[in-house]
Amino acid sequence: MNVGLENLWIGGVVITAALAMYVLLGLYGLANRLKFSKSSRELYLRQAEILLERVRDRIESDANAIESWTGNRKFEVSKRVYECDDESVCSFSLVPHDHRQLPRFFPGQFLTFDLKISRTETVTRCYSLSDVPNPKEYRVSIKRVPPPNDSPEVPPGVSSNHFHDEIKVGDILDVRAPSGKFWLDLTEDRPVVLIGGGIGITPVLSMVNSIVASGGSRETWLFYGVRNHGEHCMQEHLDTLRAANPNVHVVICYSNPNPADRLGTDYDYAERISVELFRRVLPSNNYQFYMCGPPPMMESLIEDLGSWGVPDEDILRESFGPASGRKATKPNVVADASGPSVKFKRSGTAANWDDHYGNLVMFAEANGIEIPYACLAGNCGTCLTTIIDGEVEYPGGAPAYSTEDGTCLTCSCIPLGPVTLDV
Known part of the structure; x- marks a missing residue:
């Protein structure tokens, strides 16, 4: 162990290495006083060095956790890389503008962006981190979202298209700290099955990359489904993972392969x-x-996994809601709706619920009331709203983000009866 009087910069805290020298010298003196043999003394000191290394690693890990931030932090886009043949998915590498070390995150978590779409419009969106934790940079991989095939009148994804069309290397973005409760515990060694449908590959890619980077032998299966080769992201990387790691099994599914797509190769x-x-x-x-x-894929898998005997606690999921451009299409109160009354106390607006909107955020927007949201899947808590009176339900199941009594995630709930919201 190279112990000198130089300072060590660990997690934003200056720690004098003389302390380590002091401890080692004390141990060395103790070894001499106890008249250890030379070989025993060397072994004793080596064990002390290993212990100190572990302590230093723990200090660095704890300091990293402390260095997380609240609110927005400035990040610079350092690289853009298209990840599939049709260029529908682009990875953006982000480095901190202040050049300080980044806190670790749990593989599977996401970043929240406050994007200035124009001088007057800012939208908030969440995108999963798609690689291993890195103290120098983060990476997100974003799919461009076009209008739905069956609803061409619906505008394309606002934030995803902004990233693809407007965000360049060198641009500065406002980013909130990593968060989310869908993450893989790397301290466990239980076998895992990671499932990514479409752009849902991003958080599970962070998971499998982290398993490999840990150097362990944890049995890992990665199932990745897309329509065809044009949508197949990071094929070379996935092929390398499969070839280089006997504990990692990669299974690729094409639901609608092109004639040129090669079974057994692609x-x-x-x-x-x-x-x-x-x-x-x-x-x-x-x-x-x-x-x-996609929610339909996961709903089907969850039901069928239960029928196969998989316990509920062994099924973990992350939803990707259609936040990308999903806009309420009815600008005014729906006079003929027959659902329960929804009152927005601060704005003094009331309307009867209409199932057309799917959740209270979209219903509020249709009635001229803005509730901030990001994920439209109950993951991030941006849309958390106080319930003054009444009850709500979550048609898609309990959200990942925990709520206190008397609050709700308006992006993923509907009224169970008459309800009054503090909006």
């Missing part, structure tokens, strides 16, 4: 990800299942 199965596929491929159902993708 993809493994011409079908959607399903529990029926798991039954054919996995040795058993004794895994923790982490999934992220």
